[in-house]
Amino acid sequence: MKQPKRPLILLAVMLAMFVSAVEATIVSTAMPSIAADLGGFSKYSWVFSAYLLMSTVTVLLYGKLADLVGRKAIFAFGMLLFLFGSLLCGLADSMEQLIAFRFIQGAGAGAIMPIASTIVGDIYSPEERAKIQGYLSSVWGISAIAGPAIGGVLVATIGWQYVFWVNLPLGILSLLGIVIYLKEPKRMERANIDYKGALFLTLALSSVLYLLIEGGVSFNWLSTPSFALALIGSVFMFWFVKAERASIDPMMPFEIWQNRAIRYANLVSLATGILLIGISSYLPAYVTGVMEQPAAIAGFTLTTMSIGWPIASVFSGRLLIKIGYFRTSLLGGAFLLFGTALFVFMQPGFGPLWAGMSSFFVGVGMGLTSTAFIVSIQSAVSYDKRGAATASNMFMRNLGSTIGVALLGSILNSSLLNRLNDAGSSLSLESVNAILSIDSRAKLPEAEKQALQEALAFGLRNVYSIAFLCALISVLLIFGLRGLKGVKPDVK
Template sequence: MEQAKRPLILIAVMLAMFVAAVEATIVSTAMPSIAADLGGFSKYSWVFSAYLLMSTVTVLLYGKLADILGRKPVFAFGMLLFLIGSWLCGLADSMDQLIAFRFIQGAGAGAIMPIASTIVGDIYSAEERAKIQGYLSSVWGISAVAGPAIGGVLVATIGWQYVFWVNLPLGVLSLLGIMIYLKEPARNKRTKIDYKGAVLLTVALSTILYLLIEGGVSFDWMSVPSLLLATLGALFMYGFIKAERVSNDPMMPFEIWRNRAILYANLVSLATGIILIGISSYLPAYVTGVMEQPAAIAGFTLTAMSIGWPIASVLSGRLLISIGYFRTSLLGALFLIVGTTLFVLMRPEFGPLWAGMSSFLIGAGMGLTSTAFIVSIQSAVSYDKRGAATASNMFMRNLGSTIGVALLGSILNSSLLKYFNENDSNLTLESVNAILSAGSRSGLPDEERMMLQEALELGLRNVYSLTFLCALLSFMLIFGLRGLKGVKPDVK
C-alpha cells in the first residue's frame, strides 16, 4: 500500500462510517414527525428493527465475503444497496412502505461498517491502529448521535424525507474513493460461501425479533403464539450453530471466539448495543412528548453524546498504549453505569439539560469501550481472519441493538397498555401520536394529555431501567479482559 494513498482511503472510510452511522440514528428525531404524518405508532419500533435486523444478519456474511472476494467488491455492493434503500425510504407514503424500504437499506448497511473498519486494519499497523481507530470511533460517534440533531433541523425546515436523502452524495464520494485508491493483494484461495448459515441465522433472528416486538401487544407472553415463536427461534438458532461448526468456511468461525479478547469484547458489545439503541431511539419521544420540547431540542439532547464520544475515543487510543485494554474498557463501563443511572432518575421537570448531560456520559462510555474492542480484536487475528473477526464484533453490537429495540419497544408498548387498562381509559397505543407534536398536543383536553404523558414517562422509565442493567452487566463482563496489557504486534 502506497503511503501517499492512505490518507485518501482513510477519508473515504470515514465518509462511509458517517453515512452508515447517521442513517442508523438520524431517523430517531424524525420518527415523531413520521408517525404523525404516516400514522402507525404501534409500528414505531419496526422502523428501527427492520434496519437493524438486516444489518445484523448480513454483517457476518459480508465479513466472510470480504475475506474471500476482497474488500472492494463487497463494500461497493453494500454501499450501492444502502443508497438505493435510502432513496426509496424518502419516497415512502405509508409506514408499511417505509419499513419495507428500511429492510433494503439495512441489507446494504451490513457491509459498510465492518468492511470500512477492516480496511483500516489492513493498511495500518497495530500501533498505528490505536490512534486511527480512536479517530474512526469519534467519527462514528459524532455521526451516530449528531444524526438526531441533523434530523431535527431537517424535519423543522424541509421535511422528514430528507433525513434519508441527506447522505446520498457522501455515500457516492466514499464509494468512489475506495474503488479508485484501495489496492488489494491477489487472492488465489477458492472457498465456498456459507449460504445455509446465512439463511438459518436470518430466520432465527427474524422469529425472535417478531416475538420480542409483538409479545405482550398482539398476543400474551404466556400464549401459544409466544411459545411457538420461541421454539422456532431456538431451533433455527441451534441449526445455525450446528451448521457453522461443521462448515469448512463458516460465516462465523467459532475458533476466533476462543480468544479471550474477542469473546469478552463481543459479549460487552452485545450489552452496549442495547444501551445505545435504547437511548438514541426513545429519548426524542421523551423530550418531545413528555417534556414538550421541539424536535430540534430533542435532537440536541442526543448530540451531547457526540461530544463525549469523540473525546473519549481519542483518549481511548492513548490509554490503550499506557494502561491497557482492561482498565480502558473498565473506565468506559463506569461512564455507562453513571449515564444510565441518570436516565432512570430523569423526570420531566429536570428539563433537556439533564437529558443532554446523561447522553454525554453514555457517549464517553461508548467511545472508550468501542475503540478498545476494535483495536484488541484486530490485533488478535491474522489478515485472512480480520474481516470475520471485525464483523463478529459489529454483529454482536448490532445484535444487541436489534434485540434491544425489539425488547425495549415491547416493554414500552406493554407498559402503556397496562397503564391505560389500570386507569380504565379508552386510549390506545395510537393515541400517543397526539403528544409527539406541538400542534396535535395543543388540541387535546388537559386530562387526556396529562394521562398520555404520564403513561409515556412511566414506560420510558422502564426502558431506561433495562439499559442500566445492561451497563451493570457490561462492567462485570469486562473483568474477563483482565491481563490484556496494551497494544500487541499483529498476529501473522
C-alpha cells in the same frame, strides 16, 4: 499490500462512517415526526428493528466475504444497496412501506461499518490504529453536531424524507474513494459463501424479533403463538450453529471465540448494544412527547452522546498504550453505569439538559469501550481472519441492538397499555402519536394529554431500567479482560 494513497483511503472510510453515524442520529431525531405523519406508533419499533435485523444478519456474511473476495467489492455492493434503500425510504408514504424499505437499507448497511473498520486494520499497524481512532472518532463528533441539527431543520422545513436522502451524495463519494484508491492482493482461491448459515440466522432472528416486539401486545407472553415462535427461533438457531460447524468458510468461525479478547469484548458489545438502542431510539420520543420540546432540542440530547463518544475514543487510543485494554474498558463501563443511572432517575421537569448530560456520559462509556475492543480484536488475529473477527464484534453489538429494540419496544408498549388501563382511560397505543407533534398536542384535552405523557414517561423509565441492568452486566463481563496489557505487535 502497500497503500500509496492511505490518506485518501482514510478519508473515504471516514465518509462511510459518517453516513452510518448520521443515519443513526437523524432517523432517531425524525421518528416522532415520521410517526405523527404516517401514523402507527405501535409499529415505531419495527422501523428500527427492520434495519437492525438485516444489518445484523448480513454483517457476518459481509465480514467473511471481505476475507474471501476482498474488501473493495463487498464494500461497494453493500454501499450501493444501502443507498438504494435510503432512496426508497424517502419515498415511503406509509409506515408499512417505510419498514419494508428499511429492510433493504439495513441489508446494505451491514457492510459499511465492519468493512470500513477492517480496511483501517489492514492499512495501519496496531500502534497506528490506536492513534488513528482520533481521526475516526472525529466523524462521530461531526455527525453528532451536524446530524440532529440538519435533521431538525429538514423535518421542520422540507420534510422528513430528506433525512434519508442526505446519505446519497456522501455515500457515492465514499464509494468512489474506496474503489479508486484501495489496492488489494489478488485472490486465487474460490469463495465458498455460507448461504445456508445466513438463511438459518435470518429465520431464527426474525422469529425471536417478532416474538419480542408483539409479545404482550398482539398476543400474551404465555400463549400458543409465543411458544411456537420461541420453538421456531430455537430450532433455526440450532441449525445455524450446526451449519456453521460444517461449513468450509462459515460466517461465524467459532474458533476465534477461543481468544479471550474477542470472547469478552463481543459479550460486552452484546450488552452495550441493548442499552445503546434503548436510549437512542426512544429518547427523542421522551423529549418531544413528555418534555414538549421541538425536534431540534430532541436531537441535541442525542448529539451530546455522539460528542462524548469521539472525545472518549481519542483518549481511549492513548489509554490503551498506557494502561492496557482492561483498565480502559473498565473506565468506560463505569461511565456507562453512571449515564444509564441518570436516565433511570430522569423526571419530565428536569428538562432536556438532564437528558443531554445523561447521553454524554453514556457516549463517553461507549467511546472508551468500543475503541478498546476494536483495536484489541484486530491485534489478536491475522489478516485473513481480521474481517470475520471485526464483523463478529459488530454482529454482537448489532444483535444486542436488534434484540434490544424489540424487547424494549415490547416493554414500552405493554407498559403504556397497562398504565392507560390502570388509569381507566379509553386511550390506545395509537393515541400516543398525538403528543409527538406540537399541532396535534395542542388539540388534545388537558386530561388526555397528561394521561398520555405520564404513561409514556412510565414506560420509558422501565426501558431505562433495563439499560442500566445491561450496563451493570457489561462491567461484570469486562473483568474477563483482566490481564490484557495493551497494544501488541501485529499478527501476520
